[in-house]
Each structure stands twice: as structure tokens, then as C-alpha cells.
Amino acid sequence: MRANFIFSEVLNGLRRNVTMTIAMILTTAITLAMFGGGLLVIQMADKSQKIFLDRVEMQFFMNLDVSKSDPDCQKAPCSTLRTELENAQGVATVTYISQKEAYEASKEAFADSPEIAEMIDPSSTQAALRVRMKDADRFGAVLDEFADRKDLGVDSVLDQRDLVKRIFSVLDGARNAAFAVAVVLAIAAMLLIVNMIQIAAFTRRTEVSIMRLVGATRWYTQLPFLLEAVVAALAGSFLAIGGLFGAKALFFDRALEDLYGVNILARITNSDVLVVSPWLIAGGILLAGITSYVTLRVYVRE
Template sequence: MRFGFLFGEVITGLRRNVTMTIAMILTTAVSLTMLGGGLLAVRIADKTENYFMDRVEIRLYLDDDVSASDLECSQAPCQSLMSELKKTGGVVSVQFVNSTEAMKEATEVTFKGQPEMIEMIQDTRLPASLRVKMTDADQYERIFQTYHARPGVQQVLNDKEIVDRLVSIFDGLRNAAFGLALVMALAALMLIANMVQIAAFTRREEVGIMRLVGATRWYTQLPFLLEAVVAAVIGSVLAILGLLVARPMVVDRALGQLFDSNVFPHVTGDDIAVVALTIAPIGVVFAAVTAYATLRYYVRE
């Protein structure tokens, strides 16, 4: 097979249908960018869940009377609650945090750098709490049913609910990105099919002559398939560049403060690389399969 001839045919085909080629490249790029955004959302959601799951606690907030009168959890009902919790199956540790310690944590950790929030709570007595570390955060319901109505307990909360809400944000972004990617993929499919059919039609005489002198069907149709692949490769490169540009200009600007506050883990270069190595082959294979199917079922000569 003469590769010079094959290369020339591919370039000629791309130039001959330049507007459709550009449309296919851009459609493929947008489709893969949406797919890449969805995959990034999945990675951030997984990293967020893994980041917080080791820190998830069940918190038993004590009522005002207990919070004000028992600063060391040395009296009933706080002492008995702590004792029972430590004996409960699946409990790793139980930590008592009094009102003073809760306020210190709120001002120095939770709302650090947020003076308006600190001012809002500074005259408030924060409740004391028992922080329960479990082997499995899904055991929250059992702890809740056992302790939510006990004397001295004001409220039982589970940090996992907060983690689930954070993860659900990225689940929504993922679903939206995948939905847009699917729509764009259908558009790319139709563009590829049309481009291959038009290219084959405009060169039907050349193909006919080549077939008469003994060229195989595969040899005559390979340039059309490669045209689609080349366009997909260019679209994949543009999609990867789009993700690289979107990270500092869109993602970091929108979520930068949350990243810096360790609410969400950072989107790293490794994340972009993994996504790039996923979407590029998908784009190329998608284009190749679509072009082959078009040639196989619609171009008979």
C-alpha cells in the first residue's frame, strides 16, 4: 500500500469538504469536552466522598441544661450516654466537646476567615456534643433510633448527610454534562456519516477506476475512514485543550474558595490526564466505527 497516495487522499478529502470537516471537528470537540467535564465531576465526587468518609462522625448535640452545667461530661445524663455509646457495637471512639471547645472550633476552624459568621455566633452558646466515630457511617439510623429521644439529647446529626449533599452536586453536574455529550455525540455521528457519504460520492469515479485495476474495497474505502479519524483526533486535542483552559478559568474561579477551605479536593493535572486518556480514544474509536458502518451499509461500490 502506498502511504504517500493514502495520505494525499486523506488531505484532499478533508480540504474538499472543509466546511463539513470543520463542523465535525468542532462538534466532536464539544461532545468530548462535555464528556470530559462529566468524567471530571465523577472524579471530584469520588475524591470528595473518599476525603470525608474517614472523617464522618455522628454527633449527639446535648440540650442547653446539660451544655451549661456539665463541662466535663462527668454527670448524668452525659456520662451515661458516653458510657453506653462506647459499648455500642461498631463504635470506634466517643469524644465529648463542651460549649467552650465548640465555640473555639467554630471561630478558629469552621468559620476561620469569615468574620461575619464569627460575629453572628459570638453571643450564642453553642451546644456541647458527643462525637461518635463509627466503623460504618451507614449505621447512623441505628444510633439515631436509639438515642434521639434520650434525656439530655437535643439533636442527632450525621456528617454523612452533608457529604452526600456535596457529592450530589457533582452528580447533577455529571448528569447534565453526560446529557449534553450524548446530544453532541448524535450530532457528530450524523456529521461523520454525511461527510463520508459526500466524500465517497464526489470521488466515485476515482474509486471506480481503482476497483477496475484491481484495488480492494478496503483499500479504496480506507481514506474515507481515515478522514473521519483525523478529524476526530483534532477534535480530541481541542477537547483536551478546552479542559486544560477550563480548569483555571472556570473550575478554580467558581470553586477556588471551597478548594482552599478543603471543602472539595482540588482538580489536579493527574485528573485532567486521566480524563484526557479516556476521551481521546473514545473520540477516535467513535469516529472510526461510525465511518466504517457508513461505508459498510451505505457505500456499496
């Protein structure tokens, strides 16, 4: 009997304040969708970072004397450097790029700009040792160990970690922007919940007073108000989840298709959205439940 009464009171309350309920549902949905978008960006960044770390490499450019005198890296100091790199902890492969190969690669890179390609001097092109890591955590240690080995013919080093950092700074910015918008919208949703509770309590103040006079507990009379907010937030949560599935299909899959194709960014999948979904539902319930409880304790005292 009590459960039926509470259920009917929740439905009546949602129906009486239908415009505010709709506003709360939409605001909660947008809030949680932005929060979920931030979580998806984090997942994308984590998976993309693994892709980059698996592919990231460093190149040790040999000085011109070594590049010209030892085209096949068969003599010291080039062979010595190659052997030490191969034996270094965490190194997967070491590939020698001769002066001729480096020149051809440079010409090919500027194939669309022939005026620049013509300016490349084959005699000033440097040979290099390209190193790929099997243990990404050892990247910095290997780089630091060999970067200044002038005695082994090292002239300069190409460190691709800077490129990776720039790419992930963009992803971090997108994540932070999504979370910032979510925080602002969460505040708006909380204010809507407070107003909704206050209006509902004011509308039913006579009913609540009568129930208290006949022995109803404070918790029993206030529970319908709390459940109204939770139900509206749950509706917003499911709407947000649906929005994330839609955003994945209409935005992520289409706008990032080229980057997915060349394996620059990790693909966001339906499984990723499903992993985020429980957090959105829990977030919606907590947002509505805590705000409603505090409002009832502060505002509804009878």
C-alpha cells in the same frame, strides 16, 4: 506505494471537504470536552467525598436534665453513653461538649445577628457528645445503634450525612448535565461524519469505480474515507484535551478557589486531566471509526 496512496487520498479528502472537516473537528472537540468535563466532575466528587467522610461527624444531644446535672459527663447515664460510643467499632474520637460550651458556640455562631444571639437561653442549651469516625462505612450503624437510646440520656441526633448528600447531589447534577449535552453533541458529530463520508464518496465515485475495475478490494478503496473521519476526530480529541487544561486553569482554579482553600471540594489537577485524556482520544477514534464503518457498509456499496 499503497500506504503513500492512502495517505495522499486522506489529505486530499480532508482538503476537498475543508469546511465540513472543520465543523466535524469542532463538534467532536465540544462533545469530548463535555464528556471529559463529566469525568472530571466524577473524579472531583470521589475525592471530595473522601474529604467529607474523613471530617463528617455526628452529635448526640443529651436531654436537659442530664445537661444540667452532669456538666462534665462524669456520671451515668452520660459517662455510660460516652464509654459505649468510644468502644463502638469504627469510632475514632468522642468529645463531650458541655452545656456552657454549647451556649458559647451558639452565641459565636450568631455573632453577626445579635438579636438572634440574645434570644438564646443558656438554660435550654443541650450538652452533646460529638463522634468522629475512623471507618466511614460504620457511620450509619453507629448512628442507628445509639440514636434512640433514651435510657442513656439521648434526646436527639445531628447527622451531617444529609449535608453531604445535598452537596453531592449538586455535583451529580453537574455531571449528568455535562453527559446529557455530550450525548446530544455526539449525535450531531455522528451525523456530520455520515454526511462527510457520503459527500467524499460521491465526489470520488469515478476514482473508486476505476480502482474496483482494476482489482482493488472494497476495503482498500474505503479505507481513506474511514481514515479521514478518524483523523478529524483525533484533531477534535486533542483540541478537547487542550480545552480541558484551559478550563482547569481559567474556570475550576479561579471559580472554585475559595472552596479549594477551605478544603470543601477536592482540587482538580493536571494529573486528573491527563487521566481523562486517553479516554477522550479512544472515544474520538471509536466515535469516528464505528460511524464511518457503518456508513461505508450501508451507503458506499460499490
